[in-house]
Amino acid sequence: MRNRIQTLEQLESRLSLTPEERAGTILAGKKLALGITPHFFNLIDRNDPDCPIRRQVVPRMEESNTAPDELMDPCGEDSHMPVPGLVHRYPDRVLLLVTDRCASYCRYCTRSRVVSGAGEQELTIDLEGAFTYLKRHPEVRDVLISGGDPLLLSDAKLDQILGRLREIPSVEFVRLGSRIPVFLPQRITPELLAVFRKHQPLWISIHSNHPKEITREVKEALGRLADAGIPLGNQSVLLRGVNDQVEILKELFHKLLLCRVRPYYLYQCDLIQGSAHLRTTIREGQELMERLRGHTTGYAVPTYVVDGPGGGGKIPIGPSYIVGMTDDRVILKNFRGDVYEYPEISHSIVSDLRG
Numbered sequence: 001m002r003n004r005i006q007t008l009e010q011l012e013s014r015l016s017l018t019p020e021e022r023a024g025t026i027l028a029g030k031k032l033a034l035g036i037t038p039h040f041f042n043l044i045d046r047n048d049p050d051c052p053i054r055r056q057v058v059p060r061m062e063e064s065n066t067a068p069d070e071l072m073d074p075c076g077e078d079s080h081m082p083v084p085g086l087v088h089r090y091p092d093r094v095l096l097l098v099t100d101r102c103a104s105y106c107r108y109c110t111r112s113r114v115v116s117g118a119g120e121q122e123l124t125i126d127l128e129g130a131f132t133y134l135k136r137h138p139e140v141r142d143v144l145i146s147g148g149d150p151l152l153l154s155d156a157k158l159d160q161i162l163g164r165l166r167e168i169p170s171v172e173f174v175r176l177g178s179r180i181p182v183f184l185p186q187r188i189t190p191e192l193l194a195v196f197r198k199h200q201p202l203w204i205s206i207h208s209n210h211p212k213e214i215t216r217e218v219k220e221a222l223g224r225l226a227d228a229g230i231p232l233g234n235q236s237v238l239l240r241g242v243n244d245q246v247e248i249l250k251e252l253f254h255k256l257l258l259c260r261v262r263p264y265y266l267y268q269c270d271l272i273q274g275s276a277h278l279r280t281t282i283r284e285g286q287e288l289m290e291r292l293r294g295h296t297t298g299y300a301v302p303t304y305v306v307d308g309p310g311g312g313g314k315i316p317i318g319p320s321y322i323v324g325m326t327d328d329r330v331i332l333k334n335f336r337g338d339v340y341e342y343p344e345i346s347h348s349i350v351s352d353l354r355g
């Protein structure tokens, strides 16, 4: 963390920046800070201005343009916060934000309004208020701990947060969302694993977007987490010029499976201010999914989702394999486009069987 690249001078001394990147990096100080760990920086192809790793973490001038329909808070989190830092949108689960800092800053961050401390808005966190709220809302059985990146907190702080959650009987399922295994795999230490073991069952969702990110060090860190008994999932964001090709996605998802990580969600990029240069269309995303589903191991195919703009929550966006439906038939197509009919069981047959 101490050796992160955080200033224009540090970046320019290691990478020859394009004019767009230089201007973007100067402006980043007002919006989402520049931050790149040495591990992630070393994955950048210095001769390729379009390197997919570079596109994710090196600021660009386009970030300062707000396209129509882009939003400061694309997932409507601020309006669903009953307690500062606690987002309660779905009936039985909440998102608990525990820090606003990350090891590196993704230029498409959906929470860029509050992450990194560079923007105008600050993330207020009231952990005590969140624990009290959860005690008063026993319908909440699932807590996703996120931020920022929760694995930037000390082992002792994580132990304390997990312990407090475990004291609430109605909280059954606890997850951590973190990009640290990819940005800073050295953070997955024996001491951290001992904390996780204490608070089982605990699930972790990592975040990776491109097969280059799955380095030997990352694979080893993921192996340590898996060996500690932690089920691992991955969330990717579909990004133009990063992973919007089927072969790239397939290679990433295959590599993740070999690291014992289940590709869980592929996100349509949120309508974040300044993200137009990184967004694809949903139609392009569906075409990519059509070229994955059925063409490779089902475990390697995540669910493609969009967060309903303004706070609609995750909506699976197919593609759909149902061509049509009548009262007694469902018309389906398979991954090759061949059409099949599935006859629905009729209520009269069910009644006859019951006698």
Ligand code: SF4
Pocket (backbone or CB within 6 Å): 101, 102, 103, 104, 105, 106, 108, 109, 110, 111, 112, 115, 147, 148, 149, 179, 207
């Ligand atoms: S690690 Fe997550 S929270 Fe942090 S900048 Fe990247 S997307 Fe945003």
